Amino acid sequence: MIKHESKLEFCAKVMQWFEANKRDLPFRKDKDPYRVWLSEILLQQTQMGTGIKYYKKFIKKFPKIEKLAKAKEETIYSIWKGLGYYNRAKNLHKTAQEIVNNYQGVFPNDYNDLLSLPGIGKYTASAISSICFNSKRYVIDANVYRVLSRYLGINKKINQSKSYKYFENLSKELAKGIKNTGAYNEAIMDFGSMICKPKNPKCDICIIRKTCFSYINNTQEKYPLKEVVKKRKVRYFNYFVIQNENYYLIQKRYNNDIWKNLFEFYLIEDKNIQNAKNVFQSTINLHKNVISHKETIQEVSQLSHLKIHVSFHGCFIKKKRDFSLIEKLFKLKKIKKQKTKNLGFPKVIDNYLKYKT
DNA sequence: CAGTCGTGGGA
DNA sequence: TTCCCAAGACT
Known part of the structure; x- marks a missing residue:
């Protein structure tokens, strides 16, 4: 059971926290879709500190998307080296070329157009379209799964693909009244990585703990629920x-x-x-x-x-x-x-x- | 749609 | 040492 007052408070307080505590990230200076896209690709399944190092390398070598599109594949791989998930590098190149060749070098603002580009899935399409073009698309990433699971005590296994839809609908319901969806998306992710962390969450300074299911019931460790991992x-x-x-x-x-x-x-x-x-x-x-x-x-x-x-x-x-x-x-x-x-x-x-x- | 794709940070 | 985990996408 989800308490009505908890839902109402959630977004407003998280955004209030965000305004006071948001991180100064290199790709937040403006809302240039190229920079936002690049950062989102680099940050997939990658910690912020690591992502930023590679972001700086890439933006220095490829300040404009045209340069990235023209680069040799081997050059991209050599910069990407050490970051893992190497298909991202290939798709980064492909999308740069598609943007230059099919979109005159300008990123599309439509969610579905973004989704059709290589390496851009639901998360990244939501992030770019909401942050750069203020679409009403909600990001569902590891932070969102964790924060919402804990705050509302959601008994859904997050690594089951059918759970995605549930969390997406939940986000829509929660953030219905929020005008700046991009800021909300950034807010919940910053909140998740700085306060509602996977281990040792900072409940002592959390501004929504009074209405947090897991704080009240001491179930921070239990959530988010996951399918047991198989042996390597x-x-x-x-x-x-x-x-x-x-x-x-x-x-x-x-x-x-x-x-x-x-x-x-x-x-x-x-x-x-x-x-x-x-x-x-x-x-x-x-x-x-x-x-x-x-x-x-x-x-x-x-x-x-x-x-x-x-x-x-x-x-x-x-x-x-x-x-x-x-x-x-x-x-x-x-x-x-x-x-x-x-x-x-x-x-x-x-x-x-x-x-x- | 469950399996697969890397690496580094942190406990 | 060993484990979990991270601004997911693709097939």
């Missing part, structure tokens, strides 16, 4: 860092798998490292190539949904002829060692390269 899958990547004095041999990842479009070394996926080494050696030996194994380095890459054990095996090829033979044999591409920093590699490989140089 485990994979084993064995990388063979084939190289000579000046070059590495690398390949690009395709297919529908992790790290799509990023670069990597020659990979053999096997739980048993020795097996992988044997397979590698026997393939090489068939072609009578001389290879000297040096060190092996092991790391574990913890992702949200899987755990990857990664091993790196340094393989030095002395003869030029052997080097190009292996290049063809494994369909690899040679790259100058100094140029690796210009390419997109997954974090574990980037760390390895930094460690080597």
